Amino acid sequence: DVKVTQSSRYLVKRTGEKVFLECVQDMDHENMFWYRQDPGLGLRLIYFSYDVKMKEKGDIPEGYSVSREKKERFSLILESASTNQTSMYLCASSTPRAKGNEQFFGPGTRLTVL
Amino acid sequence: EDQVTQSPEALRLQEGESSSLNCSYTVSGLRGLFWYRQDPGKGPEFLFTLYSAGEEKEKERLKATLTKKESFLHITAPKPEDSATYLCAVRISNDYKLSFGAGTTVTVRA
Numbered sequence: 001d002v003k004v005t006q007s008s009r010y011l012v013k014r015t016g017e018k019v020f021l022e023c024v025q026d027m028d029h030e031n032m033f034w035y036r037q038d039p040g041l042g043l044r045l046i047y048f049s050y051d052v053k054m055k056e057k058g059d060i061p062e063g064y065s066v067s068r069e070k071k072e073r074f075s076l077i078l079e080s081a082s083t084n085q086t087s088m089y090l091c092a093s094s095t096p097r098a099k100g101n102e103q104f105f106g107p108g109t110r111l112t113v114l
Numbered sequence: 115e116d117q118v119t120q121s122p123e124a125l126r127l128q129e130g131e132s133s134s135l136n137c138s139y140t141v142s143g144l145r146g147l148f149w150y151r152q153d154p155g156k157g158p159e160f161l162f163t164l165y166s167a168g169e170e171k172e173k174e175r176l177k178a179t180l181t182k183k184e185s186f187l188h189i190t191a192p193k194p195e196d197s198a199t200y201l202c203a204v205r206i207s208n209d210y211k212l213s214f215g216a217g218t219t220v221t222v223r224a
Contacts, residue, residue, distance in 0.1 A: 004157075031210050043158075043201070043214040050210055058211070090157050094210070100146045100165070101205065103212060105157035 003027065004106035006091055012112045019078040021109050023091030031094045032074035033103060034058075034066060036087040043090065049074055081113045117141075120202055120215035127222045130191050135218045137202030138184040147185050148212065149178050150201040158201055192222045 007022035023032065033048040035058075045058030047066040055066050063085060067075045074093075078085055088110050092103040117140045127133055139147070146165055150158035162171040164180040171178045175196060177188040187200055199219045203212040 033211075040216070042216045045211060048210060092157075096210075100148070100163035101210065102146075102148060102160050102163055104160055105150075108155070108157045110155070 004091055004093055004104055006089075006106040006109050008109050009107060010110045010112075012114065013078075013081050014114055015082060017078075017081050017113075019081050019111065019113075021076040021078075021089055021091075021111070023074045023076070023093075023106055024072055025074075025091075025093040025104075025106075026072065027093060027095070027104070028071070029093035029095045029104075030071070031096070031101070031103075032068065033092040033094075034064075034074065034076045035090045035092065036060070037090055037108075038087050046076065081111075083113050085111065086113045087111060118202060118204055118213050118215040120200075120218050122218060123216070124219045125221070127189070127192050127220065129193060129222055129224050132188070132190045132192070134189070135187040135200055135220070136184060137187070137215055139202075139204050140183075141204050141206045141213070143206045144204060145209075146205045147180055148203045148205070149176075149185070149187055150203065152199045152201055152217070154199075161200075189220065192220070194222045194224050196220065197222045 004025045034046045035043045049068040065077045091106040094103045121136045149161040152158040162178045167182045199217045201217045202215045
């Protein structure tokens with residue numbers, strides 16, 4: 001069964017802190033994605049990766065960076081957290097070997113920056 | 115610019131009252147249209163992929179259909195456990211990315 005896990009369900013950080021959000025998938029998927037979801041704005045793509053050590057900017061990469069050192073793990077980094085980064089963060093993975101390249105999501109991390 | 119629009123924003127149904135959700139898209143080179151279900155505070159759960167006009171997919175009380183300009187998600191005789199936000203997304207060309215609509219929040223009252 002498809003499984004994407006995220007390191008924390010809830011996280012509270014202070015402004016200026018460095019924040020790491022971890023995502024692990026056990027489906028041997030090539031592609032991994034980080035989104036944020038805010039009321040009224042829907043899901044917005046931050047970064048994605050189509051292979052180990054490869055990364056591509058999404059629609060809203062400012063203030064974020066990512067790391068993909070292993071195929072199964074994709075990390076989102078907030079170098080200096082700000083209050084406008086309070087949001088629900090969702091990780092997803094997919095494989096081009098599937099006809100639809102469907103994305104499968106993790107449970108999400110609700111991040112609050114104070 | 116590629117766009118995905120879902121309507122209505124919210125739908126309140128009585129148990130057993132069938133209805134449809136709409137997802138309209140203005141993209142070129144559609145490679146797949148996806149439906150997801152999202153419960154409050156959780157990640158989206160994949161439901162269906164549709165590839166071409168005329169295609170239909172079913173799962174329990176849900177049926178998704180696709181035309182050249184839109185997709186419908188029909189909910190037949192809904193139950194309270196069908197209450198959720200339903201998201202539609204499209205993939206174009208060989209892009210890895212999905213473009214999501216804002217979602218329709220469905221509430222089914224017993």
